[in-house]
Amino acid sequence: MARYIFITGGVVSSLGKGLASAALGALLQARGYTVRLRKLDPYLNVDPGTMSPFEHGEVFVTDDGAETDLDLGHYERFTGVAARHTDSVSSGRIYQTVLDKERRGEYLGKTIQVIPHVTNQIKEFLEVGADEVDFMLCEIGGTVGDIEGLPFFEAIRQFGQEKPMGQCIFMHLTLLPYIAASGELKTKPTQHSVKELRSIGIAPDILVCRADQPIPDKERAKLALFCNVRPERVIAALDLKSIYEAPLAYHAEGLDQAVLDAFGIAPAPAPKLDRWHDVADRVKNPEGEVRIAVVGKYTQLEDAYKSISEALTHGGMANRVKVRVEWVDAEIFEADEPAPMLEGFHGILVPGGFGERGTEGKIRAAKYAREEKVPYFGICLGMQMAVVEASRNLAGIDKAGSEEFDNEAGQTRYEHVIYHMKEWVEGNRTIQRSIDDDKGGTMRLGAYDATLVDGSQVAEIYGTSAISERHRHRFEVDITYRQKLEDSGLTFSGLSPDGRLPEIVEIKDHPWFVGVQFHPELKSKPFEPHPLFADFVRAALEQSRLV
Structure with missing residues (x-):
């Protein structure tokens, strides 16, 4: 039976609970334990699939087709453990499940209440897979005191009480702000956050304090005294140049040892951290630099392309170079030629997206990369726009476009090289969709197999002819245009x-021009860079030597 670590946050959001959870998972793995990480989000959306990237950042997709919070990407990148749909749940999904049960009569006519029905459903979720791993790390989204999060806090309080002594611990992440005028790190916000947590029945076993400078012994002792935590379990989470330094930094602060001590595990296995020393060395000591332009439509918020950004970093690690990513708004190219803005880049990546906005700019970026022989990587919509560009400018299909754009405009303007896939095979089932279906969860989602053409560039990159990659899209390239x-x-x-x-599409008489319908960035890891990203950065490095 798994031991549970509940990670909560206070003071302000976006302190790095997901990164702390992922780094702790990696450290427990380094000591020989098996782990699984999951996220409990208080928002009322069923999942983030229909949320704007500006609102929530990217949607991370699992092999089994769940649309989840981007923190699950951190979990996978740091631990290598493939996330599942059972590793992400929201208030919306919990309430939907409870109400579905009520409609089916499963509660035998009882009045449905937050306690016990909602909290019991959350606890059922926590139990899934508990017999598979040594440690289950559960991050609660938001901050203590958020009204949406109260059922989750109550559920984990009950869960900790119901389990045998020593099977659950609580780790609370807070902020220690630095007041320059007085030259002090202030502990009062953390004290108030812990007071709020204790008022709902949860006493933290470990405090992780985000700060931009070391915590003096005086403040550490003060936190331990007023928050009722042992001094050695007050852990500093200092700002880092790279997130991939986090496992080593947290180990140096004693986080993994504090967790094992809280569970009473002694003697603890010594950690094997060679993997993370190598990763940190590759980040800190690059032997060159390449510039990559990411031409997208959500470039104002880098979290919208979080996995792409990290996968490019991993590609840089594979080649021992620093990848300098620059975000370019695709809409700019709808009015202006891309050449002035794209000159000097060693590679161009066009990521996925939905809707017509910015697509003509992405098409122009693909055309520039093709004609100027700049390495090009098109992902999902980025592949489709490369196909549209080739259809218009190489195959002579002047009105090539997508059914998606005509649907959005409410009129037919294009010849549909890209069309809505209404039926496909998933395992032993045939999936059918209508253009009028609800948006949430109706795409081709999750892992699908693909067969690579022998002798192709991608077959050489992968080193195999059979692959499995994760998808998230509604529209497909029309196979009837293949020959043309x-x-x-x-x-x-x-x-x-x-x-x-x-x-996958590619252009052979080009240094590197590949478009993929899937999202390879979702499976890339710092210690196992995705082969497409590693080779794309290699091609960009070659390009940098030519310009």
């Missing part, structure tokens, strides 16, 4: 096993 496009120079180098769905 291949005759013009755009090769379909990866297809679904039944040959119906194009998965």
Whole structure:
């Protein structure tokens, strides 16, 4: 049976609970334990799938097709443990489940209340997979005191009480602000946060204090005294140059030892941290630099492309270079030529997205990369826009476009090289969709197999002809255009096993031009960079030597 670590936050949001959870998971793995991490989000959306990237950042997709919080990306990148749909839950999903049960009569006519029905449903969620790992790390989104989060805090309080002594601990992450005028780190916000937590029946076993400078012994002792935590369990979380230094930094502060001590595990296995020393060395000591332009539509918020940013960093680690990512708004190119802004970049990446806004700019970016022989990586919509560009400018299909854009405009303007996939095979089931279906959870989601063409560039990169990658999209490239496009120079180098769905396109007489329908960034890790990102950065490095 798993031991549970509940990670809560206070004072302000965005302090790094997800990163702290991921780093702790990595440290427990380094000591030989198995872990699973999960996220409990208080918002009322069923999942983040229909939320704007400006509102919530990227949507991280699991192999089994769940649309989840971006923190699950941190969990996977740091531990290598593939997340599942059971590792992410929101208030919306909990309430939906409770109400569905009520409609089916499962509560036998009882009055449905937050306690016990909602809290019991949360506890049921926490129990899933408890017999599979040594430690279950559960992060509660938001901050203590948020009204939406109260059922989750009550549920984990009950859970800790119901389990045997020593099976659950609580870790609270807070902020120690520095007041320059007095030259002090102030502990009062953390004291108030712990007081709020204790008022709902939860006493933290470990305090993790985010600060921009070391915590003096005086303040550490003060926190221990007023928050009723042992001094050695007051852990400093200092600002770092790279998130990949976090496991080593937290280990140096004694976080993993504090956790094991709180559980009474002694003697504790010694950690094996060679992997993380190597990762930190590759980040700190690059042997070169490449500039990559990410031409997207959500560039005002980097979290909208979090996994892409991290996967590019991993590609840099594989080549021992620093990847300098610069975010370019695709809409700019709808009015202006891209050349002045894209000159000097060693690679161009066009990521996924939804809707017509910015698409003509992405098409122009793909055209520039193709004509100027700059390495190009198109992901999801970025692949589709490369296909549209090739259709218009190589294959002579002047009105090539997407059904998605015509649906949005309410009129037919394009020849649909990209169209709405209404049916596909998932395992042994045939999935059918309508353009009028609800938006949430109705895409081709999760892991799907693909077969690579022998002798293709991507087959060489992967080193195999059979791959599995994660998808998140509603529209597909029309396979009926394959011959016309291949005759013009755009090769379909990866297809679904039944040959119906194009998965990868490439241009052979080009330094590096690849478009993929899936999201390879979701499976990249610092200690295991995705092969496409590693090779894209390699090509960018070659390009940097030419300019």
